[in-house]
Amino acid sequence: MDTQLKLDKKIKDARSRKFMKAVVKYKALLIMMIPCSIILFINSYLPLFGLIIAFKNINYKDGIFRSPWSGLENFRFLFSTDAAWRITRNTIAYNLVFIFVGMVISVAIAIALNEIRNRYLKKCYQTLVILPNFLSMVVVAYIVYSFLNPEQGYMNTTILKKMNITPIKWYDEPIYWPYILILTKLWHSVGYGSIIYIATLTGIDSQLYEAAIIDGASKWQQTKYITIPSLSGMMIISIVLALGNIIKGDFGLFFQVPMSSGLLYGVTDVVDTYVYRALITLQDIGMASAAGFYQSVVGLIMVVIANLIVRKIDKEQALF
Amino acid sequence: MKRRVGILLVMVMSLAMLISACSAKNEAKKVDGVELPYVKLTVMYPFVGGDQKDKELVEQEINKYLMEKLNCEVNLDVPSYGSFTSKWPLMLQTNEQLDLLWVKDAALIQNIPRKAFTPLDDLLQQHGQGIASLFTEQELNAMKINGTLYGISTYKELAANNCYFYDDAVAKRNGIDYANITTYSQLGDALEIIKKNEKNLVPLWMNQGTAIPPLMVEGEDPFRFELIQGIDILELDTHTDKIISKFDDPYLREKYKYMRSWYEKGYINQDASTTEIGQSTSNKNGKTWIQIASGKPGQEDTMSLDNGRKYGRGHATPVMKSSRTMMGSMLAIPGSSVDPERAMMLMNLLYTDKYLLNLMQFGIEDKHYIKVDENTIKLPQGIERATDSGYYPATEWVIGNQFLNYLWQNEKPSKWQEYEEYNKSATMAKSTGFIFDQTSIKTEIAAINTIIKEYELLIMSGTIDTDSGLKEMKAKLENTGSLKVLEEAQKQYEAWKVSKQ
Secondary structure (H helix, E strand, C coil), X not given: CXXXXXXXXXXXXXXXXXXXXXXXXXXXXXXXXXXXXXXHHHHHHHHHHHHHHHHECCCCCCHHHHCCECCCHHHHHHHCCCHHHHHHHHHHHHHHHHHHHHHHHHHHHHHHHHXXXXXXXXXXXXXXXXXXXXXXXXXXXXXXXXXXXXXXXXXXXHHHHHCXXXXXXXXXXXXXXXXXXXXXXXXXXXXXXXXXXXXXXXXCCHHHHHHHHHCCCCHHHHHHHHHHHHHHHHHHHHHHHHHCCXXXXXHHHHHHCCCCCHHHHHHHCCHHHHHHHHHCCCCCHHHHHHHHHHHHHHHHHHHXXXXXXXXXXXXXXXXX | CHHHHHHHHHXXXXXXXXXHHCCHHHCCEEECCEEECCEEEEEECCECCCCCCCHHXXXXXXXXXXXXXXXXXXXXXXXXXXXXXXXXXHHHHCXXXXXXXXXXXXXXXXXXXXXXXXXXXXXXXXXXXXXXXXXXXXXXXXXXXXXXXCEEECECCCCXXXXXXXXXXXXHHCCCCHHHCCEHHHHHHHHHHHHHHCCCCECECCCCCCCCCCCECCCCXXXXXXXXXXXXXXXXXXXXXXEEEHHXXXXXXXXXXXXXXXXXXCCECCCCCCCCCCHHHHHHCCCECEEEEECXXXXXXXXXXXXXXXXXXXXXXXXXXXXXXXXXXXXXXXXXXXXXXXXXXXXXXXXXXXXXXXXXXHCCECCCEEECCCCEEECCCCCCCHHHCCCCXXXXXXXXXXXXXXXXXXXXXXXXXXXXXXXXXXXXXXXXXXXCCCHHHHHHHHHHHHHHHHHHHHHHCCCXXXXXXXXXXXXXXXXXXXXXXXXXXXXXXXXXXXXXC
């Protein structure tokens, strides 16, 4: 018994010594981690307690903790209209398209850029595709507006005129908007999305390609058997992380770009724009928190499920 | 040793703080025989004219005066209007010190269930006699919410109406006698002429936030329907004493139909449902010729000045006084005030102290303005616009008693008399004093808001067909519980009527 205890203590000591050794060994990395951890803590962990606002009938005098509880009352407005189905469908469907089409194009851009040998041209193209991402959605909305304005827009006054098509009142016609929104979003974000793949590509061992060339592999075969498999890990990580936001609509895109035209709500209304319209005059922080809470819970469930599926297929690639 | 030095340091510092706390500035003082300890109050209202260069300077001057009067100082938190609207809710939500806050009706009404404001009835009795004597009993009652006073209106024109103003030159050129246009069908004729003759003008500019013409349809009784305070979509039918949805108002439906036919004929700008450019901007740019505005005295002069062309007054809706018109610009004392009594004393000064009020409105004499006579001022030499003087926040209607304000040299000396007559000419609305309380049905209201925002602009700008649009909207509204809202409103109205007797 005594020896057993001593042994345990010895193991424990050895472990803690090992741990301390590791700390000393990686102290540079750990110090570098501190700022990020602090930001993560302040921005993501500290506000967690605020989630109780979603379940409270808040008043400012009693503050967050002493205000009376209200059960699920704050969540009711999200599901009490016909719009509930519409906003959920729109949000999820658009995000799925953005995630998968966006990823395919981002990877294609990354591979194409990687093939360019001229360094200056490469930088030039890279800057050009990333540039739209730095435009605010308000600016993007007005770029789209300058194309689609029914009276002065470029589409109606120039392009459609040349093709002898009668002008279209773009902001009154819902059928065009899924395409317009997807196009706008992809133009805005794929360049930025490709950066991570470009970085991964530079890390692929060039010996693999040399070996392939010796074996007589064509460019397409090299891409198919070397490049894409090397990128697949990164692709899976991006998808799983993106699925966590699947019920959050890009507010700037869906609110600004359609100029909040009522006729288009059928195809442009997402959870975020709906919540905005419902609460902008009401200023109810309880209901707003409820909407955010609902989005986060759905996001969490999606991430866990996506990861489960990935693990079923290939254990190595799973996030956790 | 090290620790001891630390403790010593802390002691010295706290002693220093103690001494400074007792310095002259922070002593209690006797004002009018009452002992008043020193406080610093935070006052928040919007600088309509944007940030002012000399704000600090004026603030010092104000504090010098207030130290003598009330032994207090103020911290003026005065963002421009745009940032004000997003800043005050955060101040309330985080319970930060705020002693006087400018609010509009909806802002006040919605935040009362959240215990954000202090009741003012007793405070007004004790420290606000100056204010109480300005308003009539009836007017003070109209500002009460569930029988309690929470906010007090700026003392200004307390009635309101809407009026159409026309570009005089355009009307003359086309032989339009705008002073006699009173109905929608007459306006339709005028719009037709403009559409034919003036290729560069949009006959009627509409967008989100622009109201439909303040004219009548055949057989309309303009006093019949009154919008209820506390919610923007319910009306009281004064004939039957029933609360209805405004979309069931037969006159309004008639008006929407005109809008639809005008939209189809191309009298209304085709991007009315999406454009952010409002009617007033469009007038400023010379793109259209009619502008809706308040019908208060002198409005046509202001507008002519703003737009750089002469504008003439057309038909106006009747001048009404109601809980809606009297709660458009108020001061309230938030629950986070450190000294509500002193805040009320300060508020009282804003309504009675000519020197203090004008200091806050126009800045320092001989620096930001020059006195012409007792009540008239002009800009200092070498400065052409008030906005260049370094301090002109354009807050005349925001705080205090507008009738105490100086007048600019180019304003009518009779301005305040005209305001007074305007106030007197008003008809008191039947529903004055009734304020709808949304608390018990806020889920329904939130859902209804989204539907109204989807349809209202499309219907009122004529972008979609009136009948089918209204029908579709009504079906959706009823699905989300609009009947429950109507029922609740009727119930509250009946209860209010009983309490009034």
